[in-house]
Amino acid sequence: MNFLAHAWLARGGSDDFLYGNLIADGVKGGDLSAWPDEVANGIRHHRRVDAFVDTHPVVLAARRRAPQEYRRYAGIALDLVWDHFVARELALDRQESRLVLRSYRVLGRHPAPARLERMVPALVAQDWLHRYADFGFTCDAIRGIGQRLSGPNRLAPLVPWLKEDYPDLKRDFRHLWPAVTDVLEIPDP
Numbered sequence: 001m002n003f004l005a006h007a008w009l010a011r012g013g014s015d016d017f018l019y020g021n022l023i024a025d026g027v028k029g030g031d032l033s034a035w036p037d038e039v040a041n042g043i044r045h046h047r048r049v050d051a052f053v054d055t056h057p058v059v060l061a062a063r064r065r066a067p068q069e070y071r072r073y074a075g076i077a078l079d080l081v082w083d084h085f086v087a088r089e090l091a092l093d094r095q096e097s098r099l100v101l102r103s104y105r106v107l108g109r110h111p112a113p114a115r116l117e118r119m120v121p122a123l124v125a126q127d128w129l130h131r132y133a134d135f136g137f138t139c140d141a142i143r144g145i146g147q148r149l150s151g152p153n154r155l156a157p158l159v160p161w162l163k164e165d166y167p168d169l170k171r172d173f174r175h176l177w178p179a180v181t182d183v184l185e186i187p188d189p
Contacts, residue, residue, distance in 0.1 A: 001053050001180070002083040004129045006046050007103045008090070009184055017042040019106045021049075023120075026113035049184050053082070058176045062169060067161055073154045077142045078169075081162060083129075084138040085173040093133035100129040119148075139163070 001009075003022060010021035020035070020042020032040035053059055054075060066074035090097060104124045112120035123129070131137045139159045146155025162169065 001049055001086075002079040002132075003103070003123065004083040004090075004100070004132055005086045005180075006049060007099055007129070008086060009049055009181065010042060010045060011099050011102075013042065013045075014038050015102075015106050015109075017045070018103065019110060020044075021046045022103060022107060023110075023113055023116060024050075026116035028115070045184070049180065052184060053079075053176070053180060056176055056179065058172045058179075062165075062172050065161075065165055065168065066158060070154055070158050070161075073146075074158060076145065077155055077158045077162060080132070080138050080142050080145070081169055082173060082176070083132045084135055085170065085177070087130070087133035089177070091133075092130045097130065100127075103129065135163075135166070 006021045006024070007018060010018045013021075016036055016038035020039040022042075023039075024043040024046030027035075027043050032043055035043065059075075059078065062078060063071055063074045066077075087093070090099075092100065107120050107124055111117065128137075128141065132141070139162065142159060142162070143153065143156040146153035149155070
């Protein structure tokens, strides 16, 4: 899961909890004592979601379908694809989301951790979370993340597979998303 899915799952918590969920990929290590309690709780929640998703049988099966030479990187691409399906589920191609606007506000109040400091302003300014509803945009985002990783772009070669496997990935999402929300969604107060 990526930014949008994590925001959806954390939407029932405080803004600090949401912020922790949104920036967790930029936070290294297990010592979260430098973070306010609610931000640290959000980071831990994000990590629980990632652990659940990364080991879910549906995700493991999807990764096995990826081209073998890029399978190691398929999880990164799949995280963005899951956000695409969340955006479609939330009809973000047809309506502006209060959750997305809240997420942008929360991200704008605090500096992003160093690992995300260049990406977060672009995410907000270019409205990535609404735009994930467009699969072409999602594929472009996958290619772009691949350019930011060290070494050759190992995500771009996954895009043709994602396009070809789209119907199966959509089916996978339909099984994965209810399992994730049943176990890890923070209910509204």
